[in-house]
Amino acid sequence: MEVDSDENTRFLDGSKSFLNWFENLPGATFHKEISIEDLRHQNAGRGIIAKSDIPADTVLFTIPRSSILCAATSPLKELIPEIFDLDNVDDQFDDDDDGDDNNDENKSPSQKGQNSWTLLILIMMYEHLRGEASPWKPYLDVLPSTFNTPMFWSPSELSALQSSALVSKVGKAEADAMIATQILPVIRSNPAVFFPPSSSPSDRPVVPTTDDELARLAHRMGSTIMAYAFDLESDEATINENNEADEQDEWEEDREGKTMLGMVPMADMLNADAEFNAHINHGEASLTAVSLRPIRAGEEILNFYGPLSSAELLRRYGYVTEKHARWDVVELAWEAFEARLPERFFAGDKLAPEQWAAVQARLRADDDFEEGFVLERYGPDPSPAGLLEEPAVFGGLPDELGEQLKLFFKAVKKVTGGSNGIALRALEDKAYRKEMLLETAQKALADREKQYGSSLEEDEQLLASGRLEGRERMAVWVRRGEKQVLREAQAWAKKELDEILRNKISEQSKDDEGRASKRRRF
Ligand SMILES: C[S@@+](CC[C@H](N)C(=O)[O-])C[C@H]1O[C@@H](n2cnc3c(N)ncnc32)[C@H](O)[C@@H]1O
Numbered sequence: 211m212e213v214d215s216d217e218n219t220r221f222l223d224g225s226k227s228f229l230n231w232f233e234n235l236p237g238a239t240f241h242k243e244i245s246i247e248d249l250r251h252q253n254a255g256r257g258i259i260a261k262s263d264i265p266a267d268t269v270l271f272t273i274p275r276s277s278i279l280c281a282a283t284s285p286l287k288e289l290i291p292e293i294f295d296l297d298n299v300d301d302q303f304d305d306d307d308d309g310d311d312n313n314d315e316n317k318s319p320s321q322k323g324q325n326s327w328t329l330l331i332l333i334m335m336y337e338h339l340r341g342e343a344s345p346w347k348p349y350l351d352v353l354p355s356t357f358n359t360p361m362f363w364s365p366s367e368l369s370a371l372q373s374s375a376l377v378s379k380v381g382k383a384e385a386d387a388m389i390a391t392q393i394l395p396v397i398r399s400n401p402a403v404f405f406p407p408s409s410s411p412s413d414r415p416v417v418p419t420t421d422d423e424l425a426r427l428a429h430r431m432g433s434t435i436m437a438y439a440f441d442l443e444s445d446e447a448t449i450n451e452n453n454e455a456d457e458q459d460e461w462e463e464d465r466e467g468k469t470m471l472g473m474v475p476m477a478d479m480l481n482a483d484a485e486f487n488a489h490i491n492h493g494e495a496s497l498t499a500v501s502l503r504p505i506r507a508g509e510e511i512l513n514f515y516g517p518l519s520s521a522e523l524l525r526r527y528g529y530v531t532e533k534h535a536r537w538d539v540v541e542l543a544w545e546a547f548e549a550r551l552p553e554r555f556f557a558g559d560k561l562a563p564e565q566w567a568a569v570q571a572r573l574r575a576d577d578d579f580e581e582g583f584v585l586e587r588y589g590p591d592p593s594p595a596g597l598l599e600e601p602a603v604f605g606g607l608p609d610e611l612g613e614q615l616k617l618f619f620k621a622v623k624k625v626t627g628g629s630n631g632i633a634l635r636a637l638e639d640k641a642y643r644k645e646m647l648l649e650t651a652q653k654a655l656a657d658r659e660k661q662y663g664s665s666l667e668e669d670e671q672l673l674a675s676g677r678l679e680g681r682e683r684m685a686v687w688v689r690r691g692e693k694q695v696l697r698e699a700q701a702w703a704k705k706e707l708d709e710i711l712r713n714k715i716s717e718q719s720k721d722d723e724g725r726a727s728k729r730r731r732f
Pocket residue numbers: 252253254255256257352353354437438477478479480481482483526527528529531
């Protein structure tokens with residue numbers, strides 16, 4: 211990657227000032243045998259490298275909690291206390307069902323408590339707009355201003371994902387709506403807080419003035435949070451669970467199941483992979499990065515972002531790695547599966563079109579009805595030392611798909627008044643139902659594969675050619691991974707069906723032998 215020399219200098223100076231700022235934080239430590247390095251040549255921004263061999267269980271750096279940028283440390287809490295009111299959260303965009311939506315309908319978004327996500331966006335925007343006055347300035351300066359997450363891809367870049375479910379999860383429209391209704395009203399209602407008259411205007415960044423500019427800044431902060439922020443666990447968590455909560459403990463949001471989100475300087479300089487060698491421990495007064503195993507000189511110090519598929523890694527962090535492919539998944543819509551049912555199972559025992567429609571409606575009205583199913587491999591998580599010790603293999607279709615097939619046959623039985631012989635047999639005979647499941651799935655999976663615009667082999671060739679770069683390569687990587695899971699699922703279903711067939715043949719020949727020996731005896 212060509213980088214101009216000014217940009218290069220800014221990048222390297224940014225790392226130096228950040229480290230200098232960090233090392234001067236009261237309570238911070240930074241191991242003398244590690245360093246922040248420029249990894250742009252491998253499209254990985256900054257990362258931390260071991261300068262010499264480091265034993266296991268070494269504290270690599272310590273981050274005092276007071277330096278974390280979050281609801282507990284932000285001065286915004288004194289300036290706009292109402293948005294910190296966690297009992298009065300506008301959860302329009304909070305997609306968990308924890309029932310903590312205590313909206314007062316008469317209040318404007320600027321008077322309501324934010325969820326941890328929107329609150330941190332506001333906190334970061336506030337610090338950004340403070341410029342030199344922000345105590346976090348050297349840290350904010352090394353955070354990214356551009357991203358490779360699909361949120362920022364053009365329609366043509368997105369089209370390279372073909373029919374990956376990732377396309378529907380990018381969430382650009384939802385993010386735009388969240389910014390318009392949750393973020394901008396707070397900023398517009400508090401101009402003196404976000405745009406104070408500056409004694410020295412050159413100290414402040416170019417101030418975004420239009421809604422569009424502010425929305426762009428909010429997107430940038432939202433995407434930074436997505437790729438950089440930590441859920442702040444607390445050592446006090448167990449105490450709190452025992453109902454002996456220290457009311458002074460600001461490190462826990464007092465909402466069940468939710469921890470505060472925070473930006474943790476230095477911890478977020480660690481890149482990550484599915485095999486890793488460091489872990490962030492959350493202590494009471496500080497967080498520490500600790501080596502999980504011996505790290506050799508020159509090795510990158512890596513964290514773990516979780517067992518994420520390539521698509522999810524790309525969606526949240528804007529990169530993909532070979533090792534994460536073990537968690538690749540593919541989604542199969544029930545509709546695609548159902549489309550393959552009539553031809554085979556009702557060929558001789560047909561449902562009239564109106565009966566078929568009634569079955570579909572009945573099934574979809576069931577509380578347990580699922581629109582789609584996730585196919586995944588099975589394999590152990592990384593070991594405590596951060597190593598993957600066994601490969602992940604495709605080991606079966608989701609149980610829920612089999613359960614929904616049963617539900618489907620119950621609907622057929624109901625609609626036909628118990629006159630459809632195939633449905634009756636399928637409900638009684640588990641082995642028969644399994645065979646149907648496998649045969650139908652095999653066809654539906656082949657159909658799903660065809661929904662992508664290119665074949666697995668073509669994608670493999672493309673990736674092997676070395677001609678792909680950046681976003682296009684990552685898109686091809688994601689769709690190739692999904693097709694790979696589809697192939698493995700089809701191979702698995704075929705193997706299972708072959709075994710059923712072999713068992714049937716051997717049962718048959720046992721029966722034939724039995725009859726022959728009986729005949730011989732008479
Ligand atoms: C928490 S930050 C890590 C520090 C980051 N490299 C930086 O320069 O600020 C997460 C971001 O780092 C990059 N990243 C992390 N691990 C990576 C890896 N193994 N390969 C490439 N990029 C990686 C991605 O851009 C991701 O969104």
